[in-house]
Amino acid sequence: MLEIKNLTVGYIAEPVLRDLSVTFDDGDVVAVLGPNGCGKTTLLKAIVGLIPVRDGKVELDGADVTGGRTEKLAREGLVVSPEGRRLFGGLTVMENLRAGRFTGRAGPSIDDVLDIFPRLKERLDFKASAMSGGEQQMLAVARALVGGPRVLMLDEPSLGLAPKMVHQLFEVFRTLANDGRTIIIAEQNVIEATRVARTCHILTGGTFRFTGPSLTADDQATVQRTYSDLLALN
């Protein structure tokens, strides 16, 4: 279980996140929804120690991991697949996947992951930088998966993907959660995110303004309507 307690984070005087608290349960698929610049990336970065926490705590199974080293947290199972992919552009697909195993954690094998993304199987010797944006997105997720994450956080995974691919990728997230992983999807694509998530949080003004289930079509409509209403207010 990943718990965020009274988190305050910022870059300059004015914080981006203020006194934000949330619990991410094992095996849940969670959407963190919000408009450009609301702080979704900031939240994920703060969880994995990429930016300093001003106040509050990050706890993994009750242990305080606030401000931990990103690499060490990945070995403990907290992994972010960042927006903009951040792959090793000069390395091949296979080399990128091998690099993802640095965590030493048990998880899907490279072959397992290639079965999920057959497109990558056909491009194992391609340099990451020579692939399309969508293919790079798949590789970023695949590389995170071979690290055996317990909590996999994805920053805008739909970015640059064709709608059909977004749909397929989000179905993969649902499957991954079935074996106990927590999947946290930071997204602006509210329609796809609400379809796959079980819990949705809406982030505006530095904190979560709405939290709700996303299990039925009615729930999903409620989240989507609330999201539009909150955006209209800001």
Ligand SMILES: Nc1ncnc2c1ncn2[C@@H]1O[C@H](COP(=O)(O)OP(=O)(O)OP(=O)(O)O)[C@@H](O)[C@H]1O
């Ligand atoms: N390195 C930085 N230095 C100063 N301010 C920053 C920095 N990174 C982000 N910010 C600011 O923090 C706020 C939150 O940014 P963040 O990237 O977390 O938003 P986001 O919700 O992920 O947005 P998007 O959906 O556009 O990626 C924005 O106002 C942004 O300008």
